[in-house]
Amino acid sequence: DIQMTQSPSTLSASVGDRVTITCRASQSSFAWLAWYQQKPGKAPKLLIYKASTLENGVPSRFSGSGSGTEFTLTISSLQPDDFATYYCQQYYLYPLTFGGGTKVEIK
Amino acid sequence: EVQLVESGGGLVQPGGSLRLSCAVSGFTFSNYWMTWVRQAPGKGLEWVADVSQDGRTVYYVESVKGRFTISRDNTKNSLFLQMDSLRVEDTAVYYCGRDSGSYRYFDFWGQGTLVTVSS
Numbered sequence: 001d002i003q004m005t006q007s008p009s010t011l012s013a014s015v016g017d018r019v020t021i022t023c024r025a026s027q028s029s030f031a032w033l034a035w036y037q038q039k040p041g042k043a044p045k046l047l048i049y050k051a052s053t054l055e056n057g058v059p060s061r062f063s064g065s066g067s068g069t070e071f072t073l074t075i076s077s078l079q080p081d082d083f084a085t086y087y088c089q090q091y092y093l094y095p096l097t098f099g100g101g102t103k104v105e106i107k
Numbered sequence: 108e109v110q111l112v113e114s115g116g117g118l119v120q121p122g123g124s125l126r127l128s129c130a131v132s133g134f135t136f137s138n139y140w141m142t143w144v145r146q147a148p149g150k151g152l153e154w155v156a157d158v159s160q161d162g163r164t165v166y167y168v169e170s171v172k173g174r175f176t177i178s179r180d181n182t183k184n185s186l187f188l189q190m191d192s193l194r195v196e197d198t199a200v201y202y203c204g205r206d207s208g209s210y211r212y213f214d215f216w217g218q219g220t221l222v223t224v225s226s
Binding site (some may be wrong): 036042044046050089091094098101 | 151152169212214
């Protein structure tokens with residue numbers, strides 16, 4: 001199984017900050033990686049797929065990069081609506097696996 | 108508008124069974140792989156099972172193999188998860204999701220249904 005490790009697990013930031021979340025895979029998942037945003041009590045929302053492709057309707061302040069075993073999600077200027085938990089997911093191999101999540105909190 | 112609506116969750120005793128349903132609309136159901144993902148209270152996301160467009164190919168996470176069965180009815184635009192021999196650790200919100208085209212990431216999700224396994 002491909003294990004996905006996110007860091008940090010919690011991040012405190014202010015509106016306007018640049019935020020970077022890292023996701024590491026235990027073996028290469030090439031570019032088959034997606035990022036999701038989840039707010040409390042809600043379903044996850046797809047942000048990015050194929051490591052760096054922005055889903056339709058997602059603000060351009062979100063971006064993704066990386067390939068192989070190391071990936072990043074960057075929010076260029078944090079907005080109030082962005083305080084949430086973020087998950088990465090590899091879809092190169094079954095079983096499909098998610099990272100443990102990164103909670104972005106208000107500083 | 109794409110919609111996925113789960114139902115069938117509830118309280119069940121350990122060893123019991125439950126069948127979840129997911130009714131979909133707003134897209135051609137038979138063209139897409141579909142998935143179930145769960146989230147234990149206060150925990151992260153865990154993929155559970157995937158089913159191909161025609162229902163013939165399925166995949167499961169190891170922890171539910173032999174106990175859960177994913178299936179679909181393309182005539183009724185519905186996805187199912189039959190859960191048998193339930194364990195306390197199966198307690199979670201269960202989400203159905205649409206796999207995006209040829210790839211196994213999920214572009215649309217339902218609102219989730221809570222399954223509680225407890226005596």
